Amino acid sequence: MLADVHIVGPNAVAPGATSYGVVVQVSSGPIALSRLVVDAGDGAAAAAGASGQSATQTPAQTGGTGGNGNEFSTTCDNTSRGAGGVAGTNVLVGGGQGNGGAGGAGGTMDTDCSILTPNFDATAGLTGDNAAVFSAGVFGAGGSGGSANAGGCNSGVGTPGANGLPGRISNGAGGAAGTGSQLVASWWGANAGAAGTLGLGGGGGGGGGGGGGCDDGTDAHGAGGGGGGAGGARAVSAGAGGAGGGGSFAVFATGSTVAITASTLTGGTGGAGGQGGQGGAGQPGGAEGPGGLHPGASAAGQGGAGGHGGHSGGGGGGQGGFSYALYSFSSTLTQSGNVLRAGVAGAGGGAGPAAGADGQPGAVGVAGQAGTAAVCAATDAC
Ligand SMILES: [Ca+2]
Ligand SMILES: [Ca+2]
Numbered sequence: 001m002l003a004d005v006h007i008v009g010p011n012a013v014a015p016g017a018t019s020y021g022v023v024v025q026v027s028s029g030p031i032a033l034s035r036l037v038v039d040a041g042d043g044a045a046a047a048a049g050a051s052g053q054s055a056t057q058t059p060a061q062t063g064g065t066g067g068n069g070n071e072f073s074t075t076c077d078n079t080s081r082g083a084g085g086v087a088g089t090n091v092l093v094g095g096g097q098g099n100g101g102a103g104g105a106g107g108t109m110d111t112d113c114s115i116l117t118p119n120f121d122a123t124a125g126l127t128g129d130n131a132a133v134f135s136a137g138v139f140g141a142g143g144s145g146g147s148a149n150a151g152g153c154n155s156g157v158g159t160p161g162a163n164g165l166p167g168r169i170s171n172g173a174g175g176a177a178g179t180g181s182q183l184v185a186s187w188w189g190a191n192a193g194a195a196g197t198l199g200l201g202g203g204g205g206g207g208g209g210g211g212g213g214c215d216d217g218t219d220a221h222g223a224g225g226g227g228g229g230a231g232g233a234r235a236v237s238a239g240a241g242g243a244g245g246g247g248s249f250a251v252f253a254t255g256s257t258v259a260i261t262a263s264t265l266t267g268g269t270g271g272a273g274g275q276g277g278q279g280g281a282g283q284p285g286g287a288e289g290p291g292g293l294h295p296g297a298s299a300a301g302q303g304g305a306g307g308h309g310g311h312s313g314g315g316g317g318g319q320g321g322f323s324y325a326l327y328s329f330s331s332t333l334t335q336s337g338n339v340l341r342a343g344v345a346g347a348g349g350g351a352g353p354a355a356g357a358d359g360q361p362g363a364v365g366v367a368g369q370a371g372t373a374a375v376c377a378a379t380d381a382c
């Protein structure tokens with residue numbers, strides 16, 4: 001029996017802590033509360049989730065420059081050609097998955113210099129290599145080589161080798177919002193938001209196509225295509241979820257039999273959920289390599305830029321704290337002549353911000369509940 005007392009619950013101080021006015025736990029014998037005035041204190045705001053760790057922000061390796069073409073007089077030359085630029089590579093992306101494609105070599109000025117079957121036609125440039133990860137027409141694919149004797153090639157114009165495609169970019173997802181609450185050892189706690197997820201390593205760019213050879217006037221062999229830049233490493237970790245806000249309960253009963261009479265119970269203000277942590281940034285991809293110089297021939301293609309490493313997602317915001325005059329779990333309550341006053345729900349935690357322009361933020365946390373009385377249905381799902 002507890003009677004004729006005015007109880008003022010303390011405001012919770014520790015991050016995410018709950019304020020309780022009167023707590024009745026595991027009391028099989030009936031507890032009588034009579035002529036009480038209980039003003040719950042406020043729940044405390046929860047801690048923010050930690051930010052995700054970014055990868056190094058030094059860009060990944062640039063693709064190599066293609067070898068130069070040249071224009072000169074000779075009897076026959078079917079071997080000289082600008083070499084393709086080397087691919088950018090990145091050991092920070094596992095399994096070589098961030099490596100770009102090498103550029104394609106330029107076309108030669110003649111086809112066949114043998115005595116028996118000479119052929120003085122220039123040849124097309126070679127197609128650039130695909131990056132380690134590629135999808136035709138989408139990312140990382142090598143560019144086609146330029147055709148031989150493209151119109152205007154003697155002036156350096158005409159259809160060039162195609163550029164390699166930029167590398168794959170795959171960011172992580174944002175974390176889900178904290179939703180609902182649970183009882184842990186008979187104490188109440190709002191659920192934290194979920195952490196974001198990691199993205200994938202950035203893919204390398206495709207190699208540029210080589211420039212074609214040109215027989216117009218003095219012969220010229222083509223330039224090599226540029227190498228694809230390497231993809232960047234993904235962020236090291238994702239933004240963590242914000243913790244759940246503290247609750248505010250005037251009378252809180254678990255596993256008990258309680259009779260409440262002629263009392264006034266007033267909830268306080270629930271604590272705000274914690275903000276999700278910011279996502280981490282992936283490593284910038286390597287720049288594209290340019291094609292070589294191309295006197296007297298059409299240009300070679302440039303490599304594709306490496307994709308940046310995946311940004312990790314921001315964390316979800318924490319559930320806001322609940323506020324109830326009377327809150328119970330697995331209890332038998334009898335009431336008469338009481339006044340129950342609702343408090344104020346805690347705000348949901350803010351979304352964890354995205355990393356970079358194209359990263360994913362976390363979800364905004366769910367606002368708390370406020371009311372006169374509520375029952376927790378299960379310890380893991382209140
Ligand atoms: Ca020729
Ligand atoms: Ca020429």
